[in-house]
Amino acid sequence: xxTIVQKFGGTSVGDVTKIKRAAEKVKKAMEEGHxxxxxxxxxxxxxxxxxxxxxxxxxxxxxxxMDMLLxxxxxxxxxxxxxxxxxxxxxxxxxxxxxxxxKTEPIHQNARITSIxxxxxxxxxxxxxxxxxxxxxxxxxxxxITTLGRGGSDxxxxxxAAALKAESCTIYTxxxxxxxxxxxxxxxxxxxxxxxxxxxxxxxxxxxxxxHPRAVxxxxxxxxxxxxxxxxxxxxxxxxxxxVSMEQNLAVRGLAFEGAVTKITIDHLPNHYNTMSSVxxxxxxxxxxxxxxxxxxxxxxxxxxxxxxxxxxxxxxxNILEKNxxxxxxxxxxxxxxxAKVSIVGSGMVSNPGVAATMFNAxxxxxxxxxxxxxSEIKVSVVIQEEQMVKAVEALHTAFELDERKEAKAAVSS
Amino acid sequence: xxTIVQKFGGTSVGDVTKIKRAAEKVKKAMEEGHxxxxxxxxxxxxxxxxxxxxxxxxxxxxxxxMDMLLxxxxxxxxxxxxxxxxxxxxxxxxxxxxxxxxKTEPIHQNARITSIxxxxxxxxxxxxxxxxxxxxxxxxxxxxITTLGRGGSDxxxxxxAAALKAESCTIYTxxxxxxxxxxxxxxxxxxxxxxxxxxxxxxxxxxxxxxHPRAVxxxxxxxxxxxxxxxxxxxxxxxxxxxVSMEQNLAVRGLAFEGAVTKITIDHLPNHYNTMSSVxxxxxxxxxxxxxxxxxxxxxxxxxxxxxxxxxxxxxxxNILEKNxxxxxxxxxxxxxxxAKVSIVGSGMVSNPGVAATMFNAxxxxxxxxxxxxxSEIKVSVVIQEEQMVKAVEALHTAFELDERKEAKAAVSS
Numbered sequence: 027x028x029t030i031v032q033k034f035g036g037t038s039v040g041d042v043t044k045i046k047r048a049a050e051k052v053k054k055a056m057e058e059g060h061x062x063x064x065x066x067x068x069x070x071x072x073x074x075x076x077x078x079x080x081x082x083x084x085x086x087x088x089x090x091x092m093d094m095l096l097x098x099x100x101x102x103x104x105x106x107x108x109x110x111x112x113x114x115x116x117x118x119x120x121x122x123x124x125x126x127x128x129k130t131e132p133i134h135q136n137a138r139i140t141s142i143x144x145x146x147x148x149x150x151x152x153x154x155x156x157x158x159x160x161x162x163x164x165x166x167x168x169x170x171i172t173t174l175g176r177g178g179s180d181x182x183x184x185x186x187a188a189a190l191k192a193e194s195c196t197i198y199t200x201x202x203x204x205x206x207x208x209x210x211x212x213x214x215x216x217x218x219x220x221x222x223x224x225x226x227x228x229x230x231x232x233x234x235x236x237x238h239p240r241a242v243x244x245x246x247x248x249x250x251x252x253x254x255x256x257x258x259x260x261x262x263x264x265x266x267x268x269x270v271s272m273e274q275n276l277a278v279r280g281l282a283f284e285g286a287v288t289k290i291t292i293d294h295l296p297n298h299y300n301t302m303s304s305v306x307x308x309x310x311x312x313x314x315x316x317x318x319x320x321x322x323x324x325x326x327x328x329x330x331x332x333x334x335x336x337x338x339x340x341x342x343x344x345n346i347l348e349k350n351x352x353x354x355x356x357x358x359x360x361x362x363x364x365x366a367k368v369s370i371v372g373s374g375m376v377s378n379p380g381v382a383a384t385m386f387n388a389x390x391x392x393x394x395x396x397x398x399x400x401x402s403e404i405k406v407s408v409v410i411q412e413e414q415m416v417k418a419v420e421a422l423h424t425a426f427e428l429d430e431r432k433e434a435k436a437a438v439s440s
Numbered sequence: 441x442x443t444i445v446q447k448f449g450g451t452s453v454g455d456v457t458k459i460k461r462a463a464e465k466v467k468k469a470m471e472e473g474h475x476x477x478x479x480x481x482x483x484x485x486x487x488x489x490x491x492x493x494x495x496x497x498x499x500x501x502x503x504x505x506m507d508m509l510l511x512x513x514x515x516x517x518x519x520x521x522x523x524x525x526x527x528x529x530x531x532x533x534x535x536x537x538x539x540x541x542x543k544t545e546p547i548h549q550n551a552r553i554t555s556i557x558x559x560x561x562x563x564x565x566x567x568x569x570x571x572x573x574x575x576x577x578x579x580x581x582x583x584x585i586t587t588l589g590r591g592g593s594d595x596x597x598x599x600x601a602a603a604l605k606a607e608s609c610t611i612y613t614x615x616x617x618x619x620x621x622x623x624x625x626x627x628x629x630x631x632x633x634x635x636x637x638x639x640x641x642x643x644x645x646x647x648x649x650x651x652h653p654r655a656v657x658x659x660x661x662x663x664x665x666x667x668x669x670x671x672x673x674x675x676x677x678x679x680x681x682x683x684v685s686m687e688q689n690l691a692v693r694g695l696a697f698e699g700a701v702t703k704i705t706i707d708h709l710p711n712h713y714n715t716m717s718s719v720x721x722x723x724x725x726x727x728x729x730x731x732x733x734x735x736x737x738x739x740x741x742x743x744x745x746x747x748x749x750x751x752x753x754x755x756x757x758x759n760i761l762e763k764n765x766x767x768x769x770x771x772x773x774x775x776x777x778x779x780a781k782v783s784i785v786g787s788g789m790v791s792n793p794g795v796a797a798t799m800f801n802a803x804x805x806x807x808x809x810x811x812x813x814x815x816s817e818i819k820v821s822v823v824i825q826e827e828q829m830v831k832a833v834e835a836l837h838t839a840f841e842l843d844e845r846k847e848a849k850a851a852v853s854s
Binding site: 042045046076079080082083084087088090091092094095097098101102104105106108109110112113119120122125146169171 | 456459460490493494496497498501502504505506508509511512515516518519520522523524526527533534536539560583585
């Protein structure tokens with residue numbers, strides 16, 4: 027009997043009816059002869075309600091106590107899920123993070139899982155019980171309750187799947203799978219049958235929002251087969267795994283985009299061996315996420331540095347750079363806001379040298395100016411004006427034949 | 441520095457404003473130089489909301505999962521309480537039942553505390569932190585979360601006070617103390633300055649509702665000084681302790697009463713040495729709480745047994761007796777409902793032989809018929825018609841001079 031792990035996010039367990047629907051999926055998997063471990067998030071808006079309670083008391087809640095507070099959310103869901111299963115005649119048992127043996131670093135609100143002792147989970151599985159585990163939470167060696175930060179329940183599910191050597195880890199969510207692009211923006215966006223970890227990682231990092239990057243990384247490192255599918259609609263989802271045999275003919279697998287980007291340019295920096303590190307170390311220490319970086323020589327011993335950040339971090343970034351002006355020795359700082367980043371992702375890109383050119387052409391045909399470019403082996407990102415973002419996404423979606431109709435045509439001709 | 445334990449019930453932490461008010465009391469105790477451990481219940485109606493969620497799923501929730509579900513309630517309160525304290529500049533830390541070292545029997549929904557490892561609590565106290573502990577919950581040796589049943593947070597507080605050898609354990613509640621009688625019924629009911637454990641135990645068992653009997657018993661066994669006082673009004677409460685020096689001149693300390701009582705009579709039972717046990721063992725095994733028992737010889741080898749139970753348990757009790765009719769060999773069963781039990785309590789009773797007589801006189805003056813009588817060293821209970829309960833309580837309150845005015849007079853004349 028193979029073990030499988032399933033995870034239901036907040037919207038999939040948002041009320042009692044949805045919890046029952048999720049329980050039906052657990053039941054089905056049990057009846058198919060699997061050992062089933064199910065990871066649950068807090069019910070829909072319940073986390074928000076708890077956060078509001080805390081905010082009524084203080085503007086700066088202690089992180090330890092926020093973990094105490096928020097970790098109750100999943101505990102509520104898991105017990106209700108077991109009750110729903112028992113009502114359907116399925117024997118089940120719930121476990122908090124610490125009961126499921128999930129150990130984390132001693133960091134509150136954003137801990138990483140360090141190990142999982144699966145003894146208790148496995149003993150229940152061997153008793154033919156469905157095991158329901160609270161996502162998003164764990165315990166330190168000192169018996170402190172921690173939470174894993176955003177997307178934490180995905181990580182719990184993948185980590186449990188890895189520790190249990192599960193056949194697969196299915197992430198039930200409010201979309202039917204991973205799309206070539208956000209369907210709300212690109213009307214012809216198409217669901218992918220499968221995608222590689224690296225591609226998914228790029229899409230996840232770029233804000234596709236279906237799976238948390240940390241969970242994908244974990245899955246890649248421990249070779250856990252991920253399935254993303256809908257908890258509402260009974261439709262095949264998207265498989266995320268190392269070997270992607272389908273659709274390899276497509277150089278570009280998907281598009282991602284995000285707005286509210288700002289570009290900062292530092293003019294006339296002295297060209298020292300340590301200039302880059304002097305600029306970016308203080309920013310990193312302040313937790314500012316620097317994305318695309320461009321360095322340009324402007325004279326024999328002088329250079330410009332441009333980089334992009336999220337707009338809301340601009341004031342702090344400027345403040346830090348201003349403070350270090352003397353050390354850095356630059357002349358001037360400029361910044362340009364209301365920008366967006368649009369990226370194409372696909373592992374087929376490596377062997378398709380024309381991909382970036384196709385991208386630039388498609389954008390130029392729409393008279394979209396490119397502010398910055400960044401490339402990796404499986405990704406090309408451009409920074410453009412935010413007001414042109416949707417137009418760019420649509421143009422690229424068509425240019426790389428990601429549309430539903432195009433795929434149908436391709437399937438017929440192949 | 442003496443350690444003190446405080447407990448705030450659900451109504452005292454019913455919303456954010458009340459949590460802040462409770463935190464003020466913790467702060468005050470800290471500033472008075474105490475080491476303070478505070479036990480909290482779930483916020484007001486939050487337990488009801490959780491129960492409703494469960495009921496939306498099943499009519500017969502598994503006890504284990506109800507414990508998982510309900511134990512989140514106190515966890516929410518304790519973290520909010522710490523946030524409120526930190527906002528006031530008081531260093532504090534919260535602990536779940538299991539983190540506070542509270543071990544219980546492996547019984548769900550109604551576990552008893554078996555031991556408390558106070559190491560973690562004491563280490564925080566020594567760091568000058570206020571320690572906030574989730575009431576009502578503990579953990580078994582197998583790492584299962586349990587709850588202590590009704591009044592469980594009182595028990596948590598008293599048990600912690602015993603384990604920490606605390607100077608006192610203050611139960612903050614929605615009344616200002618222990619009264620001679622329920623003030624909603626007897627208008628002249630008066631608050632007691634102090635009361636002994638045994639008296640409190642009788643009053644608690646008789647439904648006075650301020651303190652849970654199990655908590656009082658625990659306090660008696662471990663000699664924990666209890667204080668009952670209001671979380672809303674700043675008024676001296678009632679002290680519960682072994683030596684009660686005040687008000688000893690009063691033979692009767694308080695009145696208690698409860699309705700919805702039914703009397704069952706079994707006629708013509710054979711007088712065997714094991715008849716009583718044959719009648720009551722199956723009832724006990726079914727969890728039916730038999731209160732007053734009267735046995736009467738009706739012939740050489742025949743007797744009647746009458747006993748009182750709560751009316752809602754009547755069908756099950758009759759069912760059990762019916763099933764055992766052959767074994768028991770009785771002739772007939774009768775029952776009489778719509779009865780009430782009224783009791784007078786006071787340790788002074790032992791040396792006052794006329795107390796029961798005064799009670800019977802007072803009742804007879806009001807033309808109240810007595811159906812059953814039960815006496816102990818510090819209590820006399822009578823079963824009467826429920827419709828006469830309030831009249832009986834008022835008459836007895838006056839007869840035993842428990843009224844506010846009477847006390848004032850007594851104080852002047854003494």
